[in-house]
Amino acid sequence: xxxxxxxxxxxDILAPEIYVWQFIENTARKFFEDRGYKEVRTPIxxxxxxxxxxxxxxxxxxxxxxxTFTDKGGRSVTLRPEGTAPIVRSYIExxxxxxxxxxxxxxxxxxxxxxxxxxxxxxxxxxIGIEVIGSSNAYIDAGLIFMMAEFFKKIxxxxxxxKLCSLGCSDDKKKFAExxxxxxxxxxxRLCDDCKVRLEKNVLRTLDCKVExxxxxxxxxxxxxxxxxxxxxxxYQTVKELLTDYTPANFKEDANxxxxxxxxxxxxxxxxxxxxxxxxxxxxxxxxxxxxxxxGGKKTGAIGFAIGVDRLIMALPAERRKELExxxxxxxYVVTTGKNSYGTxxxxxxxxxxxxxxxxxxxxxxxxxxxxxxRANKKNAKYVAIFGDEELKKGEVVLRDMKTSExxxxxxxxxxxxxxxxxxxxxxxxx
Ligand code: HAM
Numbered sequence: 071x072x073x074x075x076x077x078x079x080x081x082d083i084l085a086p087e088i089y090v091w092q093f094i095e096n097t098a099r100k101f102f103e104d105r106g107y108k109e110v111r112t113p114i115x116x117x118x119x120x121x122x123x124x125x126x127x128x129x130x131x132x133x134x135x136x137x138t139f140t141d142k143g144g145r146s147v148t149l150r151p152e153g154t155a156p157i158v159r160s161y162i163e164x165x166x167x168x169x170x171x172x173x174x175x176x177x178x179x180x181x182x183x184x185x186x187x188x189x190x191x192x193x194x195x196x197x198i199g200i201e202v203i204g205s206s207n208a209y210i211d212a213g214l215i216f217m218m219a220e221f222f223k224k225i226x227x228x229x230x231x232x233k234l235c236s237l238g239c240s241d242d243k244k245k246f247a248e249x250x251x252x253x254x255x256x257x258x259x260r261l262c263d264d265c266k267v268r269l270e271k272n273v274l275r276t277l278d279c280k281v282e283x284x285x286x287x288x289x290x291x292x293x294x295x296x297x298x299x300x301x302x303x304x305x306y307q308t309v310k311e312l313l314t315d316y317t318p319a320n321f322k323e324d325a326n327x328x329x330x331x332x333x334x335x336x337x338x339x340x341x342x343x344x345x346x347x348x349x350x351x352x353x354x355x356x357x358x359x360x361x362x363x364x365x366g367g368k369k370t371g372a373i374g375f376a377i378g379v380d381r382l383i384m385a386l387p388a389e390r391r392k393e394l395e396x397x398x399x400x401x402x403y404v405v406t407t408g409k410n411s412y413g414t415x416x417x418x419x420x421x422x423x424x425x426x427x428x429x430x431x432x433x434x435x436x437x438x439x440x441x442x443x444x445r446a447n448k449k450n451a452k453y454v455a456i457f458g459d460e461e462l463k464k465g466e467v468v469l470r471d472m473k474t475s476e477x478x479x480x481x482x483x484x485x486x487x488x489x490x491x492x493x494x495x496x497x498x499x500x501x
Pocket of ligand 1: 151152153154183185190191192193194195196197199200201351352353354355356357373374375376377378379380381
């Protein structure tokens with residue numbers, strides 16, 4: 071029979087790598103909740119129009135990369151390629167601004183883009199995202215970028231670089247787009263077929279083009295930062311000054327920064343890491359001050375970013391990864407001999423777990439003691455507790471230190487503390 075395999079670009083995450091994932095996700099939850107962010111879990115499937123309107127019709131994500139299909143009710147639905155548009159939908163739908171006009175949210179979960187898989191690029195990938203809705207204050211931009219850098223440091227990421235740019239407000243973007251169109255029009259014949267369409271429909275997206283000849287043409291094209299109005303210029307200047315104050319020399323201006331999503335205005339940023347190769351962005355984000363209004367909400371400033379967890383793990387130093395991949399050692403493995411001991415052991419082990427002991431019980435009491443002990447060895451258990459009918463009559467079990475092979479009888483009531491708090495639980499006096 072032919073084996074069924076996972077889909078291209080979508081992979082299983084198994085132990086020991088899963089421990090790294092769990093560490094990052096648990097750290098993210100604590101880190102962001104400690105700073106007042108609340109978790110939101112939006113559905114993985116949304117109406118297609120949400121992304122068409124949010125990310126933009128001319129973008130590569132919407133044009134080429136979405137997993138879109140018609141559901142049984144005849145609706146066009148899409149596996150979410152990113153988290154910002156769903157969060158904004160949810161913010162408006164659930165009237166999140168009612169209790170507080172300033173809302174801080176985070177999300178953790180899989181995203182889907184049907185791209186050509188390569189190192190650092192998969193079709194199901196995972197993001198940890200942050201969205202702050204309710205203000206256009208430049209202090210938020212700088213604070214958010216600083217917080218993101220602190221999170222990376224907490225995880226153990228080294229040598230990352232923060233790139234910063236400003237796209238300006240929608241009027242600035244319009245002027246920039248006009249200038250770019252003017253610049254490219256005489257070169258139309260040299261553009262790739264996709265860019266010829268982009269030139270007519272959404273010229274800013276020519277900046278995403280990966281075709282070498284287009285990239286060369288765009289090298290000396292007009293830059294967004296030259297079209298900033300006085301207000302946007304001042305905003306950008308404040309962000310840079312604050313960032314210099316918070317994280318001296320940790321960010322770099324990049325006038326060529328391309329963000330492949332249409333909703334951005336004003337501040338945009340990316341974090342890159344040299345270990346990642348061609349797909350070197352480990353996180354990215356920016357302001358989207360018009361998106362809430364475009365989705366039918368009240369005009370409200372907003373900013374956010376998303377970390378690519380798959381790439382974050384790839385970029386971690388090898389020793390840090392190894393350290394995080396270490397499996398937690400099994401503290402106690404319970405084996406049984408005799409007819410009646412299994413039930414008692416099963417009940418007792420739950421009490422041990424309540425006392426925070428990491429323990430497992432052998433699943434087959436019919437097996438010989440020797441074979442059960444072999445299993446304990448395989449599991450690298452620190453101690454084994456042997457529950458036997460005779461000892462249980464006295465309220466005791468035999469506790470064995472698997473490293474030294476010492477063993478002694480301990481009272482059932484003392485078992486958890488014997489394992490947890492004694493250097494060698496078996497080296498005490500034998501009674
Ligand atoms: P994005 O730049 O499309 O932005 O994605 C953010 C991050 O997700 C990237 O920097 C990268 O680390 C990771 N990523 C994207 N595509 C893939 C892929 N195919 N395979 C592996 N990792 C990938 C957004 O998604 C915006 N929603 C970010 C944002 C939040 N802006 C404002 N708020």
